[in-house]
Amino acid sequence: MKCPHCKSKMIVLELKQVEIDYCSQCEGIWLDTGEMELLLESLEKRDLLLVSFRLDPLSTEKKLRCPICRKKMQKAMAGLDSAILIDKCHRGHGLWFDKGELRQIVEQGSSPMNHEIMDLLENMFEYKLK
Numbered sequence: 001m002k003c004p005h006c007k008s009k010m011i012v013l014e015l016k017q018v019e020i021d022y023c024s025q026c027e028g029i030w031l032d033t034g035e036m037e038l039l040l041e042s043l044e045k046r047d048l049l050l051v052s053f054r055l056d057p058l059s060t061e062k063k064l065r066c067p068i069c070r071k072k073m074q075k076a077m078a079g080l081d082s083a084i085l086i087d088k089c090h091r092g093h094g095l096w097f098d099k100g101e102l103r104q105i106v107e108q109g110s111s112p113m114n115h116e117i118m119d120l121l122e123n124m125f126e127y128k129l130k
């Protein structure tokens with residue numbers, strides 16, 4: 001699958017038994033529908049975080065195309081304060097997170113149980129430097 005942001009070929013990484021597509025060029029992450037829920041499984045604030053994925057029709061950020069159906073994705077606000085702007089395929093294929101965005105979201109719902117995911121995300125970002 002090609003990165004919707006920089007068109008590089010993405011690599012598949014396994015995070016908590018969830019296969020995610022990661023671009024080692026721009027460090028973006030693609031999650032298929034439902035994978036976000038799996039990653040946030042142990043979080044108390046999970047529902048809060050997911051409900052916060054409101055669409056932002058006024059965004060002027062460049063629209064990216066869904067790597068699966070190639071249609072333009074919509075901008076959605078995520079995170080507890082809705083400060084993170086992610087891309088969402090309105091056909092329901094999945095979500096795109098620019099560099100660091102997924103980490104920010106996971107971090108906001110941080111609980112002791114969640115350190116494993118945080119560690120994995122840390123390692124993933126170090127992957128590029130090796």
Ligand SMILES: [Zn+2]
Nearest residue numbers: 003006023026
């Ligand atoms: Zn990329």
Ligand SMILES: [Zn+2]
Nearest residue numbers: 066069089093
């Ligand atoms: Zn799509």
